[in-house]
């Protein structure tokens with residue numbers, strides 16, 4: 244773990260390797276420092292890591308354990324380092340993240356390699372730097388810069404760290420030699436001015452305002468996540484309290500976060516996201532045996548809302564792209580939209596130059612000519628959600644594209660097998676379901692059909708990774724995973740309006756829970772016409788609806804015509820300036836409650852003899868969230884998602900589910916499955932005409948089996964698959 248090597252007497256080098264057992268590193272560091280302290284031959288100490296990295300910060304297993312039980316002992320070793328009468332120099336190569344940066348802050352000097360990164364990412368895992376980091380960093384670099392680093396968890400490169408004052412010297416090479424040189428140079432010099440615990444935080448005339456503004460900012464962004472707020476409180480303590488009391492406060496806040504459950508949820512998400520890369524399908528294909536084909540040239544068909552964002556993501560990742568539209572007008576509109584999205588990011592993409600519209604045609608080409616798609620390695624179709632149109636396009640692609648090219652559809656719900664049936668290569672057809680706005684949202688659902696080959700899945704996953712997205716492999720069913728679970732959630736939201744709520748009440752409850760947007764604000768943003776078209780396609784409304792169908796029933800299922808009635812009134816959401824809310828003008832974003840809608844709801848209830856009642860927040864949350872979770876259990880049992888982690892990753896990166904609650908399935912496990920089941924039973928008894936409220940057989944089975952931990956759920960699923 245640690246070599247105590249007097250390679251360059253009188254400087255002793257403490258070279259440590261971070262292993263999974265972090266406490267062993269902490270113990271070894273302690274012994275090393277103590278030994279150096281009492282050894283009269285030692286005049287100075289250099290601490291460095293092995294294999295070119297100061298800390299193995301990338302390994303969260305080590306990271307989280309250092310956060311938890313070992314923090315107090317790490318803190319005392321850092322104190323020991325700082326108290327040492329011999330100068331201690333940190334030689335930072337690779338990364339110094341989290342606890343490792345805190346060790347470096349305990350050293351008297353810090354030398355870093357030019358390519359080294361430093362940062363305190365604890366906040367992103369629901370914690371704060373709990374080994375003195377929140378007290379030492381503000382003393383070193385001042386409160387505003389420390390707040391920025393500690394509350395965001397961002398990493399900075401050595402040059403930036405030098406500017407901020409975190410490190411003293413940057414080296415292009417031989418960092419350890421430079422640290423040894425520095426240690427020799429400063430040996431014998433007084434150290435008090437280098438001990439951060441003895442320094443005062445630099446006072447600023449507007450310190451109170453800085454702290455309170457920081458608090459307001461993080462509270463607004465955090466949507467219920469505690470760690471950024473606790474980070475601000477800890478930094479505040481560094482300003483207001485002497486060092487030792489500040490440390491006590493830091494420990495207290497750290498323990499509060501540890502016991503909040505949010506750290507556990509955020510760490511779960513971290514691992515779930517990694518696990519999603521290790522995909523399997525119910526037929527046994529897996530990431531282990533399938534390798535991705537290289538993709539150099541991608542074609543995108545349709546430059547509407549989705550296509551333009553997809554093109555932007557591809558160009559940003561330096562891929563060669565051909566973008567195709569149906570007519571000149573649409574092509575021009577689409578090209579302008581792509582150009583403007585790219586312009587906003589031009590500074591980050593030197594290869595396309597300052598004028599994306601004039602960039603190398605080998606990189607981005609707009610066309611109406613299908614034959615240009617011939618040599619594309621992969622095609623992504625993003626035309627209207629219309630099965631006949633999609634089949635026509637896939638038929639054409641199958642004839643035109645070279646034999647090896649992969650054909651992807653961005654459909655949000657349609658049957659991948661039916662689309663694939665229009666081609667002569669169904670094994671190369673796959674769903675790549677991006678989320679809006681596609682140049683921003685991280686998620687891509689990768690939907691394999693019955694014939695999709697493992698290589699095609701691996702290639703789609705590889706493409707997602709190349710363009711900085713998170714791919715999650717799922718099976719083929721209407722709505723796949725994300726939209727299938729969204730359907731009962733959105734349905735409940737509308738039923739709640741029928742029963743007495745206003746859109747704002749429902750949205751507020753769910754935004755209070757931590758969603759980016761409540762269901763009605765989300766629907767207004769996405770466009771109400773999208774769902775309307777889909778319902779017309781399914782014959783739930785519109786000309787295909789059988790005459791005489793009762794307004795609020797489809798078969799024996801409860802149905803709400805409210806969303807259809809809004810569309811019939813031309814209310815499509817933000818785009819028309821009216822939807823579940825009203826907007827200042829079409830396209831405006833601020834949602835204001837609309838008295839017209841409230842009166843409309845009153846008239847609607849009267850017409851259907853519904854007596855409005857007061858519905859509390861608990862019922863709103865339970866009905867919307869538990870029905871969504873219930874569908875998740877059904878999806879697991881059907882084998883559409885291979886495990887609960889995949890569902891959670893989809894919800895966090897595609898639907899704005901609050902990360903600190905760990906995704907819907909993790910959240911269900913924290914609530915306890917028996918409670919979810921009992922509530923679903925209660926609501927489904929009250930609403931026997933809502934089949935989606937009836938508890939899934941898989942949920943019932945898990946409760947019967949004694950509420951096993953989430954990790955064990957899949958061993959009890961009807962459709963077993965495992966990532967092992």
Ligand code: NAI
Nearest residue numbers: 545546547548549568569573625626627628653654655679
């Ligand atoms: P959109 O209506 O904004 O754009 C579709 C584009 O396809 C239009 O520009 C149209 O001119 C073009 N197009 C139509 N027929 C064509 C043809 N034969 N050849 C070339 N281009 C043609 O639609 P949007 O919203 O971009 O949706 C596209 C697909 O993505 C749909 O399948 C939709 O379900 C799916 N999707 C949409 C999301 C959204 O939030 N809008 C989210 C995720 C998926």
